[in-house]
Amino acid sequence: MSEPLRAVVFDLDGVITDTAEQHYLGWQRLADEEGLPFDREANESLRGLSRRESLLALLGDREVDEATLEEWMTRKNDYYVASLADMSPADALPGAVELVDDAKARSLRVAIGSSSRNARLVLDKLQLTEAFDAIADGNSVERAKPAPDLFLEAARLLDVAPQACVVVEDATSGVDAALAAGMVAVGVGPQDRVGHATFRFDTPADVDLDVVLAGGTA
Numbered sequence: 001m002s003e004p005l006r007a008v009v010f011d012l013d014g015v016i017t018d019t020a021e022q023h024y025l026g027w028q029r030l031a032d033e034e035g036l037p038f039d040r041e042a043n044e045s046l047r048g049l050s051r052r053e054s055l056l057a058l059l060g061d062r063e064v065d066e067a068t069l070e071e072w073m074t075r076k077n078d079y080y081v082a083s084l085a086d087m088s089p090a091d092a093l094p095g096a097v098e099l100v101d102d103a104k105a106r107s108l109r110v111a112i113g114s115s116s117r118n119a120r121l122v123l124d125k126l127q128l129t130e131a132f133d134a135i136a137d138g139n140s141v142e143r144a145k146p147a148p149d150l151f152l153e154a155a156r157l158l159d160v161a162p163q164a165c166v167v168v169e170d171a172t173s174g175v176d177a178a179l180a181a182g183m184v185a186v187g188v189g190p191q192d193r194v195g196h197a198t199f200r201f202d203t204p205a206d207v208d209l210d211v212v213l214a215g216g217t218a
């Protein structure tokens with residue numbers, strides 16, 4: 001690896017905590033109420049996408065006016081935010097906080113790079129806001145993943161070159177965004193979702209920074 005790695009940018013939903021499931025349940029409830037075809041499998045392609053891109057992907061060819069789009073996004077978000085009411089630090093995914101601490105113990109800077117406009121709310125619930133040196137979220141940039149913008153913004157906030165950043169991601173679109181940003185991509189999840197990452201591990205608890213920093217094979 002030519003550039004020494006200096007920072008780790010963590011996706012939030014599906015990496016630090018399992019809110020990927022709550023996003024899914026919110027979309028599923030909206031889809032059921034509106035008679036839109038949707039299921040867990042269809043949800044896989046929504047991972048990491050912004051709220052609007054998620055709804056457009058869910059709609060497929062079906063055309064709806066802007067007011068309806070807005071109302072449906074608001075309704076799904078209300079379901080999602082309500083589902084966070086009881087969230088606590090116990091809802092961090094196994095190994096996630098340890099992974100952040102491991103990165104910091106190696107003098108790496110750490111940031112959040114999440115498409116979610118609710119990222120700060122979730123981090124507050126997990127009592128992890130202070131754990132990160134920078135937070136780039138759905139309010140930070142115009143173009144959502146798979147565009148590289150969000151991760152480039154995280155690198156800018158950290159004052160670290162993109163090539164010196166590692167991204168930890170659970171979504172196809174997130175791995176695409178990390179690679180487009182010129183960063184090392186660590187995928188957590190199955191081969192068919194994140195197999196194109198530089199490294200792949202099954203879960204956050206399996207991520208081995210020794211392997212990533214050495215540039216070896218997982």
Ligand code: G6P
Pocket residue numbers: 013014020023046047048049050051054077114115116117118119138171
């Ligand atoms: C995350 C999730 C997506 C979600 C997106 C927007 O990255 O992986 O499933 O749609 O953020 O979240 P928001 O909370 O702004 O609706």
Ligand code: MG
Pocket residue numbers: 011012013014015020047048169170171174
């Ligand atoms: Mg994610």
